[in-house]
Amino acid sequence: MKKKPGRPFDQAKRLAIIEAASLRFFEHGFAATSIEQVAADAGVSKVTVYNHFGDKRGLFTAAVELECEKMRGYFTLEDTLEGTIRERLEAIGEGMIAFLSRPEMIQFERRIAAETEVEPAIGHAFLKAGPWRMKEAFADFLAYANEVGELSVPDPILGAEQFAALCKGMGDLDQRFGRQVTSADRARRISGAVDVFLAAYSTGSSAANDRNFG
Numbered sequence: 531m532k533k534k535p536g537r538p539f540d541q542a543k544r545l546a547i548i549e550a551a552s553l554r555f556f557e558h559g560f561a562a563t564s565i566e567q568v569a570a571d572a573g574v575s576k577v578t579v580y581n582h583f584g585d586k587r588g589l590f591t592a593a594v595e596l597e598c599e600k601m602r603g604y605f606t607l608e609d610t611l612e613g614t615i616r617e618r619l620e621a622i623g624e625g626m627i628a629f630l631s632r633p634e635m636i637q638f639e640r641r642i643a644a645e646t647e648v649e650p651a652i653g654h655a656f657l658k659a660g661p662w663r664m665k666e667a668f669a670d671f672l673a674y675a676n677e678v679g680e681l682s683v684p685d686p687i688l689g690a691e692q693f694a695a696l697c698k699g700m701g702d703l704d705q706r707f708g709r710q711v712t713s714a715d716r717a718r719r720i721s722g723a724v725d726v727f728l729a730a731y732s733t734g735s736s737a738a739n740d741r742n743f744g
Contacts (some may be wrong), residue, residue: 551590554555555590555641563586595659598659615681621738627720634672636705666690673686689727689731693727697723698719
């Protein structure tokens, strides 16, 4: 059976558009980015952008999903089935903080927060495409750990929120107001977060925390 002509090229065009939009949104913000600029950067027509994404908000959602894809990689069960539960939680915490601590991510969140004051739908689109999907993915991880007896987490969604808050601590706020957070600070905070999380959600058996799935 012959492949439909143009299909791989369409996918390549779609990715080029998303990457161009991501750069624009990160550097200039949502309000200052136009479909025309993104189309020119991607080497496509404005009509092509509209055909793929509908409007600027649809394009923004796709750009946020692209930026958050790295983060989601830390939350797939396939990538977190090896090592003890402590080691896997530490790896997830490290990945999450490394992603959120990137200067461009901090700048992007600042832009979104400012523009949300004018158009609340922008903030909702960001939450839906990024943080909420990540939270759900990590909640799936916790539900799995609960199912196999490594943890006892009655509300995985709440547990996911609590773990993220523990890992970020005041370091998240410090960075947004210009204070440098060292790698040693982050490591200490993540290790402490895992300690507290395991103390709260341990099954009561120390063997569960030390079980190695590798």
